[in-house]
Amino acid sequence: MPAPSNKSASAALPVGYRLGEYAIEAVLGQGGFGITYRARDTRLGAQVAIKEYFPQVYAVRTEKSTIVPGPGADLENYRWGLTEFLKEAQALAKFKHPHIVRVLRFLEANGTAYTIMEYEEGQTLSSYLAQHGGVLDEASLLRVFLPVLSGLEAVHEAGLLHLDIKPDNIYLRANEQPMLIDFGSSRQMRGEASQKITLTPGYCALEQYPGHGEVGPWSDVYGIGAALYRCMTGKGPVDALERHHTLARTHADALRPATAFERPFYATHIRQCVDAALKLAAPERPGSAFVLQQGLMGKDMAQVGKRRPDAVFRAGTGYIGAVLSAPVEEKKSRRPSRPLLERLIALTVVAATFAIITPMTLINLGRMTEAELYDWIEQTRIEAVARVRDAGDWIDEKVFGVKPLPKPTTVAAAPRAAPAPAEPVVAPEMLRPPFPLGEPPAIEIAVPGEPLHAIGFLQHGLVLATASDAGLVQLWDVQTGAVRTTLPAVAHGPGALGVFPSSQWLAAADRGSGIAVFDPLGNRDGLLPGEPDDRVAVIAVSAAGRLLAAAEDNGQLAVWELSQRRRLHELASGKSRPRLLAFSPDERLLLAGDDAGGIAAWDVADGVLVSYRRVHEKPVTAMAFTPDGRLLAVGAKDGTVRFWTAQDDAPGRVHIAGSSPVEHLSFSRDGLWLLAASDDGAIHVWNVDTGEPAGDATAGGGLRAFAATADGKLLAAAGDDNIVRIWK
Incomplete structure (x- = not known):
């Protein structure tokens, strides 16, 4: 410490x-x-x-x-x-x-x-850098960050985030073994003070600023990239929000990439990994801490993919998440392991290469530039390692009688073969939908006063937002059932309570004018420009939390960009009054379902209406995209749910949820399961691929409002009795 x-x-x-x-x-x-x-x-x-x-x-x-x-x-x-x-x-x-x-x-x-x-005796990485010239060499860099990434991957698998990774929070024990410290401080402060205390400029990702997207493991990947950048260049990176504003103003990134620094003692692939981790857009970064770790070790991050796709995650002794690999049939002939030999030879070759005096002499004579020297060193290293591997393959074949594995080629992918009779064992829990059905409600909250017409989760289920028929918006503590605060907002329509997908914020019509964004404590974070001409009936927020759309009772729609509080477009619905709104996961389209059973789609970039399609005979009452955007589920007032694909104009399967209107639709994060809640209180779950029912439950009487967390682990239903029942 x-x-x-x-x-x-x-x-x-x-x-x-x-x-x-x-x-x-x-x-x-x-x-x-x-x-x-x-x-x-x-x-x-x-x-x-x-x-x-x-x-x-x-x-x-x-x-x-x-x-x-x-x-x-x-x-x-x-x-x-x-x-x-x-x-x-x-x-x-x-x-x-x-x-x-x-x-x-x-x-x-x-x-x-x-x-x-x-x-434990030791010091922070910041202190170590201050005592050792401000930078780490390549060997020290990997010795610190490869183990830290292993720990971070385990943390993410356990469902936790750090959100404040920086050299101050990487601790080096007396034996120089690293560990990640100071978890949680970035999530234990909110409101104006949180911006002064918990966000470390230069090390926090863009989405950690309100209105710039949803935080997740990708945010910690950015923090690791920023810490790597500091250790390689001796200076902290430019803050993400400053980069964002500069990019919008000048179309140039204010951060000089790591690949632009002439640092021959860092391999090219390491510098490329740092630049990838520091991408402003979360989808452009390495997909996980494991992928970044593999990239730092020289592997192609695009080919690494998800670690151990056949692994089963369950609670284990002393761990939040333990990995139990599926049984694999042991092979009769095993390829001899040579990683240590290869590494020793490769390191020897690299050391000898850097010790060559001749290239330096050529530089002094003007016969070679420094850039040409670095390129030559890198190419020599790659060729030396390749020759070592070829020699190892020859030894395997001639001495051990084991033919080497075929080298990868760039031919087109062959059709997928039929599955072998003996397949890896998959745990039964991996085949179950994530929605907690089949058990009685874990929590019940009685809400006095007017009947409810909208509810939503905040803080990953710690806080419940409710809106009554009178427009009253309140926040409730889920654990105690007590009212935390009453917002200076109104939400008259069933869709007029806009809960952000990240569960960190909500939007509703301000009692004064306009639409306001509130944090989980009820503090107003900002007011969107433009006063509505009529009552706000529907609000929707994009999956990344970057865009917000609202529809008024008169059919007028508006779209805002939240980070800069800009009003992008004013749209006219035209055909019929919108009942609900939804953004596509990639934020390219805004959809509006109406009373005529149709769906209108606008291009968000230019505000142009690109299509209008009649999808149901009855009014559209619910819509949901799969997280990858490949499938759209549309529920109607007659109790039917139709599936539409992005590639086909014709609808797919039709499910009958009952005779009552479908009030809510939710896909699981993997897109394999669909949950539908109906007006009569019936809740159904289907397997999306097979169409088979996978479970059902009842909300106890008529259903007035329904909500689910993004991971599907918490469900809430408000009945006619004004009791909110929560399953988890």
Whole structure:
């Protein structure tokens, strides 16, 4: 852990303070989010590190060491952050990985919470860089980041994110083994203060700024790329938001790519990996921490794909996610393993290449440029490794009698062969839909007052947003069932509550004028320009959270670009009043379903109506795209659901959900399952490929509103009795 701080820490617990069985010995670090101490376990005699939740922008410490939050919004922010702090500690306490900080336990005291972690001597990567010239050589770079990426991949597989990866949060033990530290601080503050404390300029991805997309593993990939860039160039990268604004203004990226630096001691493929990880657009980055790790080791990231597609993920001893490979029949003839021999020879060749004096002499004589030297070194290295592999193949064939594997060719892909009789065993749970059906509701929230007509999840299921027939919009704590806040907004129509797909924000008509965006604490983040002429009936947000569309009762539509609060287009529906809106996953199209059973489609780029198609005999009541955009499901008032493909104008299968209107449709993230909720409270799930039913449930009486989290693990249904039933 970091060396004790010499700075005055008047807000910190004093040395000698007893926190249960732990005695405080020193302050290791202090920031806007909290304080980290070195302490001693008085029972075991071992040293530990203790992190205290203490957001000083929201709270103060009293003379009795108690943390006291401020009133109003500060109290709400403090409580929400404390919940997130404990949630993160609970998850990490179950998690063991050699390159992830180990959480031993957590406890609550002094009006706050503490995380108890293993204490290890060492220093942060930032401190190491400051003591060693500001950069790492290639060997040191890989020695640090390859293990960190292994830990990060395990974290992502467990459903966690870091969102604050930087040299300060990469810790080098005394034996120089790295580990990732300080999880959760980027998700334990919200509102205006979060922008001052938790986002580290240069290291946070563009989508971590509100209105620029959904955060995910790809955001941590950006953080790794930024840390790599810092270690290679000696300077931090230009902030993503600044790059975004500069690119929009000048059509030029303000960040100089790593490949532009003449650094012969970093292989070309390493510099290319860094540039790929620092792409502003999330889809252009490596798909996972594992893919980036493989790329740094010289593999083609485009060919790596998803790690172990036949792996089964389930809970294992001491881990949140353990990987159990499917059984594989052992081969009679096994190819001899030569990785160590190849690496030793390759390293020898590379070392000899860099020791050649002749090219330097040619440079001094003006017969060769430095750029030509670097290209020559790289080509020599590649050819040397290829010759070593060819020699190994010859030894295999002549000495061991094992023919080498055929080299890849660029011929067209052959038709897929019929499956072999013995296929890998797939766990039964992998064949089940992710929707939690078949069990009674886990939570019930009784909402007093007017009947509900819209609901939505925020904070990945921690908060529930509701809208009543009177337009009242409220946020509820799912765990306690208590009202957290009432928004200064109105949502009169069933679709007038726009919950972002990332579950971080929601949009509704502001009580004053226009459409407002709110955070999970009920704070208004911004107001979209343009006052509606009529009542806002429908709101939709794109999957990446970049675009918002709204339809008024008079049929007028508008589209906004959220990051700059720009109104892009004003559209006229023409045929019939829109009942609901949906963006295609790639954000190229905006669809509107209407009372006439038709769907209108506009090109988002230029606002032109590109098509109008009658898809049902009855009014369209629900729409959903598969995440890859290949399939569109459309539900109608007569209880039917039709499937349409992007390549075919004709509808696919037709499912009968019942005689009541289909009020909600949701695809699973893999696009294999479709959930449909009907007006009578019936809930059905189908296998999309086979059309076979895969489960059903009932919401208990008539259904007034329905919602699901993006991963399908939480479902909520509001009935005629104004009780919201939640399955998980």
